[in-house]
Amino acid sequence: MSIIEVNHLSKYYGKAKARGIVDVSFNVEEGEIFGFIGPNGAGKSTTIRLFLSLIYPSSGEAKIFGKDCIQYGPEIRQDIGYLPSEVFYYEGMKVLDLLKYSASFYHKDCSKRLHELAELMELDLTRRIDDLSYGNKKKVGIVQGLLHQPKLIVLDEPTSGLDPLMQRKFFNLIREENERGATIFFSSHILGEVQKMCNRVAIIKEGSIINIQDIKTLQKDNYKKIRVAGNGLDEARFAVEGVNNLEREDGAISFFFKGDINMMMRLLSEQEVADVTIEEPTLEEIFMHYYE
Amino acid sequence: MNIYKHEFKMNVRSVITWSVSLTLLLLVFMSIFTSFAKDAELLTKTLAQMPEQLLVAFGLTGLDLSTVLGYYSFIFLFCQICLAIQAANYGFSLVSVEERDMTADFLLAKPVSRTHILTSKLLAALTSLTITNLVVWAASFVCINLFRDGRTYDTKILFMLLLSIVVFQLFFLSVGIFVSLLMKRVRSVTSASMALAFGMYILSAFGGMLGGDSLDVITPFKHFEPKYIVANGAYDTPLVLLNVAVIVLAVVGSYVLYGRRNIHTAV
Numbered sequence: 001m002s003i004i005e006v007n008h009l010s011k012y013y014g015k016a017k018a019r020g021i022v023d024v025s026f027n028v029e030e031g032e033i034f035g036f037i038g039p040n041g042a043g044k045s046t047t048i049r050l051f052l053s054l055i056y057p058s059s060g061e062a063k064i065f066g067k068d069c070i071q072y073g074p075e076i077r078q079d080i081g082y083l084p085s086e087v088f089y090y091e092g093m094k095v096l097d098l099l100k101y102s103a104s105f106y107h108k109d110c111s112k113r114l115h116e117l118a119e120l121m122e123l124d125l126t127r128r129i130d131d132l133s134y135g136n137k138k139k140v141g142i143v144q145g146l147l148h149q150p151k152l153i154v155l156d157e158p159t160s161g162l163d164p165l166m167q168r169k170f171f172n173l174i175r176e177e178n179e180r181g182a183t184i185f186f187s188s189h190i191l192g193e194v195q196k197m198c199n200r201v202a203i204i205k206e207g208s209i210i211n212i213q214d215i216k217t218l219q220k221d222n223y224k225k226i227r228v229a230g231n232g233l234d235e236a237r238f239a240v241e242g243v244n245n246l247e248r249e250d251g252a253i254s255f256f257f258k259g260d261i262n263m264m265m266r267l268l269s270e271q272e273v274a275d276v277t278i279e280e281p282t283l284e285e286i287f288m289h290y291y292e
Numbered sequence: 293m294n295i296y297k298h299e300f301k302m303n304v305r306s307v308i309t310w311s312v313s314l315t316l317l318l319l320v321f322m323s324i325f326t327s328f329a330k331d332a333e334l335l336t337k338t339l340a341q342m343p344e345q346l347l348v349a350f351g352l353t354g355l356d357l358s359t360v361l362g363y364y365s366f367i368f369l370f371c372q373i374c375l376a377i378q379a380a381n382y383g384f385s386l387v388s389v390e391e392r393d394m395t396a397d398f399l400l401a402k403p404v405s406r407t408h409i410l411t412s413k414l415l416a417a418l419t420s421l422t423i424t425n426l427v428v429w430a431a432s433f434v435c436i437n438l439f440r441d442g443r444t445y446d447t448k449i450l451f452m453l454l455l456s457i458v459v460f461q462l463f464f465l466s467v468g469i470f471v472s473l474l475m476k477r478v479r480s481v482t483s484a485s486m487a488l489a490f491g492m493y494i495l496s497a498f499g500g501m502l503g504g505d506s507l508d509v510i511t512p513f514k515h516f517e518p519k520y521i522v523a524n525g526a527y528d529t530p531l532v533l534l535n536v537a538v539i540v541l542a543v544v545g546s547y548v549l550y551g552r553r554n555i556h557t558a559v
Binding site: 052073087105106 | 396400408
């Protein structure tokens with residue numbers, strides 16, 4: 001079953017019709033960790049805010065658990081955990097009071113999970129939210145988003161402000177939730193973390209989805225990053241179909257290659273080389289390709 | 293119920309502050325009633341020498357400060373200003389503060405409808421205003437009876453003045469919410485509520501000075517003018533009905549606007 005179905009969803013802001021997202025369609029299947037990547041302003045948060053009916057679409061629709069996001073908003077949000085990118089909570093409140101307030105919206109007893117999560121994230125429940133550092137506020141956000149054991153977890157740039165150790169804990173926590181059966185929608189501009197976590201990834205650029213792919217396909221089947229070092233390399237010989245971003249540094253050539261690897265091997269064997277490396281491009285490099 | 297409780301808790305300190313201030317205002321002003329009443333003749337003479345515009349602006353015309361209710365209605369005007377600021381303040385902040393502090397993202401991502409949120413918030417604000425209202429009732433009775441110095445007054449008219457408070461508060465609360473929902477962002481709740489409350493007061497005061505009727509129509513300070521109620525022993529019914537109509541429209545309009553509202557991220 002598709003947990004999220006997005007059909008031709010568009011959002012324009014205000015009278016000026018400022019672009020939010022344009023004709024976005026994709027599905028997220030049950031149990032997936034779905035990555036959603038793009039730079040700031042590409043429309044990631046707009047899409048998420050449409051899921052939560054914080055904003056209303058200009059056209060198209062989004063369904064979660066098979067139900068329309070607007071019509072059945074309160075009902076579907078019972079099973080959504082949302083961690084916003086910027087966390088600010090009612091000042092003057094203690095952490096525990098806020099978490100209890102958050103828990104009071106759900107039709108189940110969340111207190112056990114609340115304490116488990118707080119302990120795991122090393123969150124001091126007795127402190128006032130105003131006194132917390134940004135990273136600690138982020139932890140409040142994580143606990144608040146997960147305490148009701150949601151079926152769908154929506155993460156909007158979740159790791160900013162967390163130290164590396166906490167980030168690892170957080171990712172483990174998300175993986176556990178995923179193994180428990182939760183579907184994860186993971187929006188980020190940090191490609192490394194998407195690469196580590198996700199099964200599939202959608203790339204969004206200027207409000208439109210430009211590619212949705214299995215993360216392994218994206219990395220493996222497409223491009224190889226090849227670097228050849230040696231004296232008297234004939235650069236022109238590499239100007240064949242499937243070669244991209246050919247760059248010459250002193251005594252070495254590097255490029256991306258997509259195509260028959262045997263042909264490339266033959267091409268390489270013609271040359272007098274000192275060193276060859278063939279590696280998977282990072283998602284970052286693939287991503288830059290889409291953004292050229 | 294959880295939103296209502298939470299909202300009310302956030303208001304408690306403000307309710308206490310306003311209630312204490314209003315009690316003090318009543319106490320201080322009523323305590324000097326005896327000396328006022330004694331020299332009423334002198335006072336009337338002094339006032340007669342002041343420029344009429346000034347008297348009109350401060351609502352000092354047609355007042356008999358030597359009677360309990362005449363004097364009280366003069367103080368009641370100040371109470372009204374305070375109550376207006378308080379109610380407008382709750383109105384303007386009801387949804388805008390959440391959006392400014394970005395807690396709206398937290399609340400609206402919860403499994404509750406917008407209608408439910410607005411209703412809970414309205415009821416919490418109404419509870420806060422009613423507590424203040426009751427304090428004004430109690431303080432008025434106590435202060436009047438403490439300082440009336442044997443003079444009598446018509447309880448029915450006092451009731452009429454006090455009963456008007458609830459509608460008066462509702463006006464500023466509902467108009468406050470409605471206006472805040474027309475705006476993308478309320479920059480300062482305090483200045484907005486002061487502007488609405490004093491703006492309405494000035495319209496009523498200067499409307500009187502200009503002698504025109506047109507301005508009276510929109511300001512609750514005219515709809516529930518203490519002087520009028522005391523003098524006539526009745527409300528100005530058409531104006532009161534107009535006031536109620538504005539409240540109904542503002543509340544309905546607020547539900548419609550909030551139901552469609554796009555909650556933006558802070559930029």
